[in-house]
Amino acid sequence: MATATAVLELKDFKADVPADWCPGCGDFGVLNGLFHACAELGRQPHEILVVSGIGCSSNLPGFFRSYGVHSLHGRALPFATGAKLANHGMTVIVTGGDGDGYGIGLNHFIQAMRRNIDITYIVMDNETYGLTTGQVSPTSETGMVTKTTPHGNLEQMLNPMALALASGCGYVARGFSGQPKHLLKLYTEAIQYPGFALVDVFSPCVTFNKHNTYEWFRKRVYRLEDTPHDPTDFHAAMDAALTWGEKIPIGLIYRNGNPRSSLHLQDPGLQAGVLVHQPVAVGREQRQKLVAEFM
Amino acid sequence: MNESDVVVGIGGAAGDGVASAGNTLALSVARQGQAVYAYNAYQSVIRGGHSWLRLRISARKPLNHGDQVDALIALNQDTLDRHLQELVAGGVALYNSTKLQPSYEPPKGVQLCPLPVPDLTPAYKDLPVMQNTVAVGAVIGLMGLDFRGLESVLESTFAKKPHVVKVNMEAAKAGFDYAAAHFTPLLRQLQPTSQKWAMVTGNELMAMGAAFAGCKFYCAYPMSPATHILEWFAGHGKELGVCVRQVEDEISVMNMTIGAGHMGARSMCATSGGGLALMTEAIGLAGMLETPVVVVNVMRAGPSTGVPTKTEQGDLNQAFGASQGDFPRIIIAPLSMTDCFTAPALAFNVADRYQCPVILLADLLMCEGNETVDPALLDVEFQIDRGQLITTAPGGSGAAAGEPYLRYKDTESGISPRAVPGVPGHLHVAASDEHDEDGVLISDVYTDTVRRKKMADKRSRKMATVLEHLPAPTLEGSLDAEVTLVGWGSTWGVLVEAVEQLNREGISTSHLQIKFLVPFHVTEVSAILGKSRRVIVVENNQSGQFARHLRAETGISAHGHIRKYDGEPFEPKHIVGAVKELLANGTELIEVLSTERGWQTEHPTGTSGDWAGRRVAAAAVGASPLTT
Numbered sequence: 074m075a076t077a078t079a080v081l082e083l084k085d086f087k088a089d090v091p092a093d094w095c096p097g098c099g100d101f102g103v104l105n106g107l108f109h110a111c112a113e114l115g116r117q118p119h120e121i122l123v124v125s126g127i128g129c130s131s132n133l134p135g136f137f138r139s140y141g142v143h144s145l146h147g148r149a150l151p152f153a154t155g156a157k158l159a160n161h162g163m164t165v166i167v168t169g170g171d172g173d174g175y176g177i178g179l180n181h182f183i184q185a186m187r188r189n190i191d192i193t194y195i196v197m198d199n200e201t202y203g204l205t206t207g208q209v210s211p212t213s214e215t216g217m218v219t220k221t222t223p224h225g226n227l228e229q230m231l232n233p234m235a236l237a238l239a240s241g242c243g244y245v246a247r248g249f250s251g252q253p254k255h256l257l258k259l260y261t262e263a264i265q266y267p268g269f270a271l272v273d274v275f276s277p278c279v280t281f282n283k284h285n286t287y288e289w290f291r292k293r294v295y296r297l298e299d300t301p302h303d304p305t306d307f308h309a310a311m312d313a314a315l316t317w318g319e320k321i322p323i324g325l326i327y328r329n330g331n332p333r334s335s336l337h338l339q340d341p342g343l344q345a346g347v348l349v350h351q352p353v354a355v356g357r358e359q360r361q362k363l364v365a366e367f368m
Numbered sequence: 369m370n371e372s373d374v375v376v377g378i379g380g381a382a383g384d385g386v387a388s389a390g391n392t393l394a395l396s397v398a399r400q401g402q403a404v405y406a407y408n409a410y411q412s413v414i415r416g417g418h419s420w421l422r423l424r425i426s427a428r429k430p431l432n433h434g435d436q437v438d439a440l441i442a443l444n445q446d447t448l449d450r451h452l453q454e455l456v457a458g459g460v461a462l463y464n465s466t467k468l469q470p471s472y473e474p475p476k477g478v479q480l481c482p483l484p485v486p487d488l489t490p491a492y493k494d495l496p497v498m499q500n501t502v503a504v505g506a507v508i509g510l511m512g513l514d515f516r517g518l519e520s521v522l523e524s525t526f527a528k529k530p531h532v533v534k535v536n537m538e539a540a541k542a543g544f545d546y547a548a549a550h551f552t553p554l555l556r557q558l559q560p561t562s563q564k565w566a567m568v569t570g571n572e573l574m575a576m577g578a579a580f581a582g583c584k585f586y587c588a589y590p591m592s593p594a595t596h597i598l599e600w601f602a603g604h605g606k607e608l609g610v611c612v613r614q615v616e617d618e619i620s621v622m623n624m625t626i627g628a629g630h631m632g633a634r635s636m637c638a639t640s641g642g643g644l645a646l647m648t649e650a651i652g653l654a655g656m657l658e659t660p661v662v663v664v665n666v667m668r669a670g671p672s673t674g675v676p677t678k679t680e681q682g683d684l685n686q687a688f689g690a691s692q693g694d695f696p697r698i699i700i701a702p703l704s705m706t707d708c709f710t711a712p713a714l715a716f717n718v719a720d721r722y723q724c725p726v727i728l729l730a731d732l733l734m735c736e737g738n739e740t741v742d743p744a745l746l747d748v749e750f751q752i753d754r755g756q757l758i759t760t761a762p763g764g765s766g767a768a769a770g771e772p773y774l775r776y777k778d779t780e781s782g783i784s785p786r787a788v789p790g791v792p793g794h795l796h797v798a799a800s801d802e803h804d805e806d807g808v809l810i811s812d813v814y815t816d817t818v819r820r821k822k823m824a825d826k827r828s829r830k831m832a833t834v835l836e837h838l839p840a841p842t843l844e845g846s847l848d849a850e851v852t853l854v855g856w857g858s859t860w861g862v863l864v865e866a867v868e869q870l871n872r873e874g875i876s877t878s879h880l881q882i883k884f885l886v887p888f889h890v891t892e893v894s895a896i897l898g899k900s901r902r903v904i905v906v907e908n909n910q911s912g913q914f915a916r917h918l919r920a921e922t923g924i925s926a927h928g929h930i931r932k933y934d935g936e937p938f939e940p941k942h943i944v945g946a947v948k949e950l951l952a953n954g955t956e957l958i959e960v961l962s963t964e965r966g967w968q969t970e971h972p973t974g975t976s977g978d979w980a981g982r983r984v985a986a987a988a989v990g991a992s993p994l995t996t
Binding site: 090093117118119120122124127132134135138139140141142143144145148151152153154155156157158159160162163180181184340341342343344345348349351353354355357359360361363364365367368 | 398399564565566567568572576579580582584585587604605606607608609610611612613615616617619620621623624625626627628629630631632633634635649650653657743746747749752759788789790791792793794795796797798799800801808809812
């Protein structure tokens with residue numbers, strides 16, 4: 074057991090329950106990156122809360138040794154928002170998949186970015202519904218054939234990066250599960266970013282997505298760090314976010330150099346400090362004052 | 369009807385200032401020691417429509433809005449036309465005589481009190497709402513109260529604008545003096561008393577009661593008739609250190625509330641039936657994670673959007689069935705506005721103790737209604753029971769020696785000590801999937817019937833002792849009364865008065881009011897109703913949702929049913945009349961309708977103001993090929 078002074082190691086964050094994803098699943102890379110990032114950041118397991126929704130990737134909290142919540146499909150962000158506001162001393166990380174976050178939970182995704190709650194959101198984006206065995210997802214490409222789109226996907230694929238930029242997200246990054254060291258850097262930065270941070274990770278589903286394979290991504294992804302891209306330039310970030318096709322950028326797309334203050338720092342009710350550490354009783358004088366407002 | 373009562377009805381279109389005139393009047397009389405119960409029948413429009421506010425004023429605290437009108441303040445022609453006929457002998461009708469004229473003869477003994485408003489206040493020509501101030505001044509005089517209460521209210525309301533105080537004061541005084549000089553005072557006169565009153569809505573009491581009970585997180589999406597809870601919290605969150613958020617929808621509301629509750633903050637949210645529908649899946653999440661939360665449903669008339677500004681007790685089935693599967697939940701229906709103040713404290717305590725969702729079923733009648741409350745009743749330090757909550761780790765940061773912490777430990781009571789995230793040595797995952805005692809998922813373990821049943825049983829076992837913390841209902845009146853009226857929730861006040869009246873008229877009547885719906889006091893209720901000679905269930909819904917619940921829990925079928933689902937609340941006369949009819953005809957079911965002419969809509973818009981215009985439009989539509 075780690076103590077407050079000891080150096081944290083990868084094993085401090087490994088749960089007793091081994092991950093049971095399909096062999097080769099991209100989510101292993103995401104989980105490993107998270108082990109490394111948390112060990113590096115030096116926050117104790119009990120100071121971290123990992124919240125997920127429902128889906129293959131949302132099983133992650135069970136494999137990660139910290140406080141965890143495996144909430145409802147699409148509702149990890151609101152749950153985590155309430156949790157962060159109640160105890161903003163905790164590091165809150167939300168994990169989930171593209172169906173969970175960009176489909177059923179899309180409204181919450183946009184709203185969480187608008188309200189700039191200090192949460193790191195890691196989306197394991199496999200462009201399919203894996204747990205339900207291979208249906209079309211919001212990030213499936215147009216034309217993609219799945220069990221529910223046997224004649225090809227008719228809908229425009231959602232662009233989470235551009236949507237995040239338009240919704241006021243201050244840290245927008247994309248990684249690839251096939252490049253775990255690169256991912257680790259993004260996680261570390263994202264968790265340290267003061268405000269809502271999004272890391273969308275291409276995390277191939279080896280069982281149900283035969284289109285967006287490791288090979289497919291390897292051929293396309295390039296790192297923005299290897300280009301003159303300036304992540305503090307919003308318009309350049311939007312250009313990068315909209316780049317899709319034969320070449321797809323990964324890495325830090327946008328970082329607001331002048332971050333908006335996080336919600337918990339602004340909320341009038343939280344000015345006295347962490348909510349769950351505040352006394353619950355209301356003093357008699359204050360009660361009488363409130364009652365007097367009605368007289 | 370109480371002899372010392374005066375019921376003032378104020379009517380107008382939305383935007384005419386009905387509510388603010390009513391507030392001024394209520395607060396003014398409260399400051400002269402008068403108790404008030406106010407009910408506003410309004411419509412879901414910002415301008416137009418018909419808003420009808422009744423204030424029942426008496427030195428003896430009224431428990432409902434009564435069933436007659438003594439003084440009418442008509443702010444538009446429509447109101448005068450609708451409600452003049454409702455006045456009782458000795459009553460008065462006040463109206464701006466330069467704008468309105470009665471369309472028919474008033475009932476016998478009713479005094480017309482035309483107020484020449486432009487002569488009484490020069491401010492009227494720029495500010496038509498000054499007619500309200502004149503009328504409020506006049507009616508206060510006619511009730512036998514003096515001017516000081518109103519004076520002090522105008523001073524405090526407009527404290528920051530001295531010229532507004534002056535103009536209003538002059539208008540009010542002119543109305544007061546004019547009435548004294550030209551009209552006969554009301555037959556029923558009020559005597560000032562020294563009693564102090566707080567004038568509060570049920571929503572405000574619910575919010576303040578929750579705050580006093582240690583609510584630290586409140587979250588909502590605006591929805592009538594629950595919005596004012598959010599507004600009260602928003603206005604006081606800073607000083608009380610309560611995190612108050614308005615968020616995107618009720619799905620988010622419920623999940624956020626559970627998230628905050630999971631971390632150890634007392635958390636509450638409120639909505640109406642439509643919002644509760646969206647919250648439903650997450651209410652089950654609270655059941656599964658064993659997270660204490662308090663959910664308020666301020667019921668309005670459904671289904672669907674329904675009648676958003678009208679009252680009903682129609683969401684009982686919804687509360688029973690909110691979420692899939694079986695899990696412990698507690699459902700409490702406060703009995704009155706004053707009860708809304710104490711209900712959250714009780715709800716939080718049982719939520720914390722049993723680690724489950726608690727639903728408070730209130731309704732528009734009690735939550736948007738105003739009532740005077742003795743401030744002594746609000747000067748309470750609630751007992752706060754957080755149950756088996758672990759917020760610190762004994763012996764520093766390490767895990768306690770010996771046994772590992774099991775968040776969902778299978779205890780005898782079913783209650784497992786609850787460590788909140790952040791506490792060293794108690795790491796666990798709380799999962800919406802079925803999980804074992806340590807929180808690890810068993811949902812995907814192939815047919816582990818034993819562990820699944822063990823955990824389901826653990827949760828349900830918690831319900832076994834809840835009733836120990838909820839006082840059993842008691843019968844008011846005699847066990848061998850001819851009639852036993854059974855109600856639940858907000859009908860308490862109207863039933864108390866109806867029962868008094870029935871007994872006065874020689875029909876011996878007892879009264880049982882149910883506040884705790886789940887779990888249900890089966891033994892106590894069966895012992896009472898099993899002996900009752902004629903059980904009549906009174907409820908504000910169409911299908912008799914409570915009557916069915918009573919039958920399901922106790923096997924007792926009521927002999928008679930009195931129901932109302934026209935959007936308006938019961939009045940004492942409705943119940944008295946219906947009981948008599950049930951007794952006389954042996955009928956099983958009486959459906960009450962507010963049928964006074966004032967309630968009926970005789971034209972498509974509900975207002976006479978633009979009736980002609982709408983009629984032309986309707987005719988034009990009728991002539992189009994689309995509708996032929």
